[in-house]
Amino acid sequence: MNIAVCVKPVPEPRHYDKIIINPATKLLERKGIPMIINPVDKNAIEAALQLKEQFGGKVVLVSMAPPDTRETIKEGLAMGADEAYLLSDRAFAGADTLATARVLAAGLTKIGGLDLILTGSASADGGTNHIPSQLGELMGFAHLNHLTELHLEASTIKMKTKIENGYVEYEGSLPLVLGVARELNTPRYTTLMGVVIAQNKPFTTWGLKDLGLDPSNTGLSGSPTQPGDLHMPQHGQKAQMFAGEPEDMAGKIIAILRTAGVLD
Amino acid sequence: MEQQPGAVWVVVEQNGGILAEVTLELLGKARDLAALGGGAHASAVLLGSKIESLAEELIAHGADQVILMDAPRLTLYQNDTYALVLAELVKKHRPEIVLFGASYYGSELSATVAAKLETGLAAHCLDLYINDRGEFVQVVPAFGGMILGDILCPTARPQLASVKPGMFQKPDRDTTRSGETLIETPTVLEGYASPLKAVRVVQSQPAGLPLEKAATVVAGGWGVGQEAWHFLDQLAGELSGAVGCTRPALDEGWAAGEHAMIGTSGKTVRPQVYIGFGVSGATHHMAGMKDSGVIININKDPAATVFQVSDYGVVADAKELLPVLLEKIREYKGKSKSQATIKCIQ
Numbered sequence: 001m002n003i004a005v006c007v008k009p010v011p012e013p014r015h016y017d018k019i020i021i022n023p024a025t026k027l028l029e030r031k032g033i034p035m036i037i038n039p040v041d042k043n044a045i046e047a048a049l050q051l052k053e054q055f056g057g058k059v060v061l062v063s064m065a066p067p068d069t070r071e072t073i074k075e076g077l078a079m080g081a082d083e084a085y086l087l088s089d090r091a092f093a094g095a096d097t098l099a100t101a102r103v104l105a106a107g108l109t110k111i112g113g114l115d116l117i118l119t120g121s122a123s124a125d126g127g128t129n130h131i132p133s134q135l136g137e138l139m140g141f142a143h144l145n146h147l148t149e150l151h152l153e154a155s156t157i158k159m160k161t162k163i164e165n166g167y168v169e170y171e172g173s174l175p176l177v178l179g180v181a182r183e184l185n186t187p188r189y190t191t192l193m194g195v196v197i198a199q200n201k202p203f204t205t206w207g208l209k210d211l212g213l214d215p216s217n218t219g220l221s222g223s224p225t226q227p228g229d230l231h232m233p234q235h236g237q238k239a240q241m242f243a244g245e246p247e248d249m250a251g252k253i254i255a256i257l258r259t260a261g262v263l264d
Numbered sequence: 265m266e267q268q269p270g271a272v273w274v275v276v277e278q279n280g281g282i283l284a285e286v287t288l289e290l291l292g293k294a295r296d297l298a299a300l301g302g303g304a305h306a307s308a309v310l311l312g313s314k315i316e317s318l319a320e321e322l323i324a325h326g327a328d329q330v331i332l333m334d335a336p337r338l339t340l341y342q343n344d345t346y347a348l349v350l351a352e353l354v355k356k357h358r359p360e361i362v363l364f365g366a367s368y369y370g371s372e373l374s375a376t377v378a379a380k381l382e383t384g385l386a387a388h389c390l391d392l393y394i395n396d397r398g399e400f401v402q403v404v405p406a407f408g409g410m411i412l413g414d415i416l417c418p419t420a421r422p423q424l425a426s427v428k429p430g431m432f433q434k435p436d437r438d439t440t441r442s443g444e445t446l447i448e449t450p451t452v453l454e455g456y457a458s459p460l461k462a463v464r465v466v467q468s469q470p471a472g473l474p475l476e477k478a479a480t481v482v483a484g485g486w487g488v489g490q491e492a493w494h495f496l497d498q499l500a501g502e503l504s505g506a507v508g509c510t511r512p513a514l515d516e517g518w519a520a521g522e523h524a525m526i527g528t529s530g531k532t533v534r535p536q537v538y539i540g541f542g543v544s545g546a547t548h549h550m551a552g553m554k555d556s557g558v559i560i561n562i563n564k565d566p567a568a569t570v571f572q573v574s575d576y577g578v579v580a581d582a583k584e585l586l587p588v589l590l591e592k593i594r595e596y597k598g599k600s601k602s603q604a605t606i607k608c609i610q
Contacts, residue, residue: 016407017546028411097387098379125407127529128387130375133343137379142344142459145372163368165523166467168340172460224384228401228414233547239559239577241566246588249578253539253560253589254596256576260537260558262480262503263593 001057003048004111006104006119006131007041007076009069013124021230028230035072040120042079042187044180047150048118049080049188055152058082060111064092064103070203077198078190085111089207094220094227097130103218104131105138106211114175121146121179132179142172145179270304271359272297273422274327275350276311277370278318279467285434285476286365290427291326292435293392294363298328300394301360305329309353309362311346313339316445323443326435330445331357337453340462341369345453347376352452354381359422361400363392366426374426384417385424388528390431390551409528409548430476430532430552473506475524480505481535483526483553484519486512487542487563487582493518495586496541502593508533510549526552542582545570 011019011033019030037045048059061076061084063069073084087107095103108114117139122129129145136143148167149160159170162181208215216222242252257263272294277284287308294306308327310318312334319330333349350373354362362377364370366388378385386402390412395401402415402425417423475481482500484493484507493513500507508526509519519525526533527548538556543549545561545568553559554573561574564581571577578585 011407013408016410019407019410021411096384097375098382098384101379126387127406127408128375128385128404129371130378130385130387133372133375134379137347137376143376144343144460145375146368161368163465163467165469166465168465169463170460171463224378224382224417224420225386226416226418228416230414231403231412233409233412233551239561239571239574241571241577241579243566243579246580246585247592249562249580249585250589250592252576253562253578254592256558256560257480257503257537257539257593262505262537263596 001051001055001115002060002113003051003057003116003118004060004062004108004114005041005044005048005076005081006117006135007045007061007063007073008038008120008123009035009063009065009072010038010123010125012036013039021232026230035069037072037075038120038123040122040180040182042076043182043184044118044120045076045079045081046185046187047180048116050185051116051152057115060085062104062107062111063087064095064100064107067205074198074203075190077201077203078194079188080194081201083202084204086203086205087211088205089218091208091215092219094223095218096223096225097126097128097134098224099218099222101131101134101138102222103211103213104135106213107206108139110206110211116174117141117177118180119177121181129179132177136177139177141175141177143177143179144170144172146181147178148181148183150178150184270298270301271307271357272301272304273307273309273331273359273362275309275362275364275370275373276318276322277365277367278310278312278315281315281318283318283321284365284367284429286367286370286427286429288325288434289429289432290363290365291322293427293432294361295326295328295435297361297392297394297400304360307331307359309350311338311349319445323441324437324439326441328443330443331448332445333448333450335450335453337450340465341373342458342460342462343372343376344458344460345450345456346373347380348452348456349450350377351380353448354422362422362424364424364426366428371426374424378424381422383420383422383424384415385426386415386417387426389425389427392425392427405528405551409551428528428532430534473504475506475508475526475531476533478506478533479536481508481526481533481538481553481556482506483508483510483538483540483543484513484582485510485540485543485549487544488513488518488586489542489583490516490518492583492586495590499586499590499593502590502597505535508553510543510546528552540570541586543570544568545572
C-alpha cells in the first residue's frame with residue numbers, strides 16, 4: 001500500500017502571540033519563531049506509518065514550501081516515512097488553497113501509484129480546512145475531512161468523521177484523500193536513531209518545470225482569492241477594576257450580576 | 265424564471281428538519297449584501313429529503329427566494345452528492361456570492377464546491393462587507409486568531425465564503441414576509457454512483473443549556489485549575505447559565521468537551537453576562553466572547569490582557585474567589601427567596 005502524506009511547515013503555534021504586523025511595511029513579522037511540521041499533519045504521518053506496518057508498502061511525504069524548510073520536513077522522515085518530495089518554486093509563492101492544491105495534485109500525480117493520500121484536517125497558521133477536499137477534487141479521488149477513525153477491512157474502508165456534537169460513519173474504498181483530525185491517534189516521538197537515518201533517506205525537490213505546471217495556475221497569480229490588508233484584533237475598552245478581600249469582591253460581583261439582570 | 269446575476273446565496277444547513285442557527289444568521293447578512301448589490305435576491309439553497317416545509321421558515325427569516333431540491337438521494341449530507349448538485353445550481357443561476365456556515369459540513373462542502381468551480385473561497389469569516397470600492401471583503405482569522413486578514417476575490421465568480429457561527433445577528437422571524445420557492449431536481453445525480461457512503465449520523469446534545477443560548481456564561485481558563493473547576497459548574501447552576509472554557513482548559517481535560525470551548529476555533533458567545541475566571545485573554549478566546557453584554561473577569565494578574573475587553577475587572581485568585589462567591593450567591597438567593605416569601609405573606 002503506497003501512501004502519501006501532505007505536510008506543511010508552519011511557525012510553532014505556541015509563539016503566535018509574538019507575531020506582529022510591521023506598521024511600515026504592513027507585512028507579518030514572525031522572526032525567531034521556529035518552524036515545525038503542522039501538528040495535525042503528524043497525526044496523518046502516524047496513521048500512514050500504522051497502515052504501512054499493517055499492510056506493507058511505503059510512505060512518502062509531499063510538501064509545497066520554500067527550500068529552507070528541508071530540515072523541518074525531515075522530522076517526518078525521522079518519524080519513519082520513507083521518502084520526501086519538496087515542491088518548491090518562486091512561482092508557487094503566495095498561493096491560496098486552490099493554487100496550493102493544484103501544485104500538490106501535480107506532485108502526487110507525478111509520484112503516481114498512490115492508494116491513499118493523507119493530510120492534517122487544517123493547518124495551524126492558515127486554518128482553512130480546505131486542502132483535503134480541494135486536493136481530493138483535483139485528483140479525482142473521493143475525499144473526507146476531520147477523520148477520527150479509520151479501519152481497513154479487506155476492500156472496504158470504514159471511517160468516522162467529526163461533526164458538531166457527534167460523528168458520521170462512512171464506508172468507502174481506495175483510492176481516497178483523507179483529512180485527519182487530531183483525535184485519530186497520538187503521533188509517535190522521533191528517536192535519535194530515526195533522526196540519523198532520516199539524513200540518508202531520499203529527498204527530492206521539484207519545481208514548476210518538473211511538474212509541468214503553467215505559472216498562471218500557481219502561486220499568487222493562480223489564486224482566485226487575493227490577500228488584502230492585515231489587522232490585529234482591536235481591543236481597548238477600559239475596565240472598571242476592583243481588588244480586595246474575596247468576601248468584598250464577591251459582594252461587588254453579586255451587585256453587578258443583579259444590575260445586569262441575571263441574578264434576582 | 266432565470267435568476268439575475270448578483271444574487272447572494274446561503275447554503276442551508278439543516279439537521280433532521282431543524283435549521284442551523286448559522287443559516288438564519290447568514291440570511292440576515294445575505295439580505296444586507298444583496299441590497300447593496302442593487303436589489304439582487306437573497307436566496308436560500310435548501311437541499312435534503314422531505315424538507316420542503318422549511319422553505320417558509322427560511323422566507324420568514326429573510327430569504328427572498330428558496331431554491332429547493334428535495335430528493336431521497338440527499339437525505340444524508342455527503343460532500344460528493346451535495347457538491348455536485350450545488351455546482352450545477354451555481355452554473356445554472358450564476359449567483360455573485362455563496363455563503364456557507366463554517367460548521368464541519370459547511371467547511372468541507374464549501375471547499376469541495378470551490379475546487380469543482382475553481383473559484384475563490386474564504387474560510388471561517390468573522391466579518392463580511394462591501395468596501396467603498398464596491399468589493400466584497402471577507403475578514404478571516406489567521407495564526408489562531410492573532411491576526412485578521414482581508415480576503416478579496418477580484419475576478420472569479422461566484423465568491424464563496426464560509427462564516428463562523430455567531431458572527432451576525434439572526435433576523436427576527438416575520439411570517440408576513442413572502443418569497444418564491446423554486447423547485448429544482450438533481451438530474452446531475454442520475455447514473456452517478458457515490459464512491460463513499462454516509463452510513464449513520466450519531467449526535468448527542470451535551471447535557472445542560474447550550475453555551476450559545478445561555479444568558480449567563482461562566483468561563484474558566486488556566487487560572488482555575490483542576491481542583492476548583494467544579495465550582496464553575498455549581499456557579500453556572502446557581503445563575504441558570506452554562507460553562508465555557510479556554511483552549512488550555514480544554515487541552516488539560518478540565519472542561520466538559522470541545523462543545524464548551526469559546527474562541528476562534530470554538531463557539532462565539534454573546535450572552536447577557538460573561539463572567540470569566542482565570543482567563544488570561546488569548547486573542548483566540550477573546551474573539552469568541554468580546555461581544556457579550558456585560559463582561560466581568562477575575563484574574564490575579566492586574567495586567568492580564570482579558571481586562572482590555574472587560575467592563576469589570578476583579579484582581580483576585582480565581583481559585584480562592586470561586587468558593588466564596590458561590591457561597592455568597594447561595595446566601596443571597598436564600599435571603600431573597602425568604603424575603604419574597606415574607607412579601608407574599610404580608
